[in-house]
Amino acid sequence: MSDLVKATSILLLIVFFSGCEDEIRNIAEINESPSPDLSREVNPLDINVDGFDFLEKMQGHWTGPLRIIADDFDWFAFDYRAISPSHIHGIFEGGSAGNLLTSFFVTDFKNTRTIMARNGGLLNGIYRTSYFVLDSIRYDADNSKYFRLVDANGGAAIMYMELRFKSDSLYFNAYTSRLGLNLMPVRHMTFRSSRKNPELALQAAQQLGFPQNNSAWDFSGGFRQDLLYINPGDTEPKSATFLAQQTGSNDVFTLADESRDPFRIQDHPYLGYLTVNIVRNTAIEDKGWFLYLSKEPLTDSNGFFINESFSSVLRFPEIIATENSFNFTYMHPGEYYVTVIADANEDGSISAGDITHVSQKIELSPEQTLTVTIDNINIQN
């Protein structure tokens, strides 16, 4: 047998066995996907031409599954209602961890009448507000309409959100690059939802004369670059973002000032505040609790939980065991049922053994600050 054959056989063996290794190292890391236009350019869409209908489409109590990065939630909700003739607002109130809001409003930006979004909140001790601007629309063959809003400073290269409406369905995806720290945005949130309880938004729209093509907040002068958040190590801002870090007991109002956010919570018309206090008894002394605001009562007249009413939940914060009070901000005025469910068995969800009370009806007026106390959490389910 020749040396050539021998060498070839050995080479083949090496090739074959190397294909069986446990720890594969591959430098390709190819993960191609359809590439949207991720330009740093920000070109507002003129809603005098098209796109003004976004505000009307956005109205509703949107419920459905939600994915945040790799965490899935079977059910989630955003309650979008008008808060002025040209501004619509919705928020997720997470409870002890914080909240996340996105509102949409008519404005003038870069000499264009357009729609902007204000997205952010106070989450895990960080106050952040980012501004987006409508830059594109698409009509799909199934009679649905797509809208994209991009970072108002860095464009889609920094972050963007996409919303597509088809009848009473909303498909909402958001992409972020950690304010430009990453090379390009990746999917951050996916929310697939359907519209419920349209009468809630309809009532607000009728009261406010919504929607109107009037500027809700003036951004015609753009953003002052010296006020925007700058990533560590950078010399100029990448995103239209205002940011402040909670260091002690500073509340959302103080943090808004510290962040130099131009459009602060107190600048929002029509919205109110609701504080819910609970009085603990021995059965729930050291238990976390779920707090629900809903359109329908979540319990029967005896205080037992009614599962069928859960689809009417509008806000659903979770409160840790050491807290006895929760303050809802950015509250749409109207009627609500307040229900506290103490997580007696500490399984992190509503289940048999948890302790409730008869849902309590409240009514919040525009710009009202209301406090309620629930002191009868004693019905074990």
Add this chain to the structure above:
Amino acid sequence: MRAGFVLIVILGISSCNQTPNLLEGSWSVSSDFYKANYRITKQGRMHHALILMYDDGTTRFKHDPLNPNYLFKSLRSRNDGIYVDAISGATKSKNTQANFRISQINIDTLFVDQYIKGKPISEVWVRMKN
């Protein structure tokens, strides 16, 4: 002597084929968040997943032969029946997490983990019938 080397080579080949390659074909996935169809082919030692259709509610497209898109292009078989994709190429990198990890449930079903920031999103892919 020659026969011995041939035998060794055959053994080498057979040891790499403990798991039959059942990945090739067209696959469908449907979750709460998106729908997609993929076609897996083997190119050398790598498996490619061509995206035939994708719809996550806002990004919606069908395969365009002039502009093909791939979910992955570097899926490789381990010797335990698992396929993994895109282990970090930087040999000194601390990131040795696969982007995809695929195992066969049966000839028509795959169990797919896609890792996002180290956390898996698990899916079941079903073979599409032609």
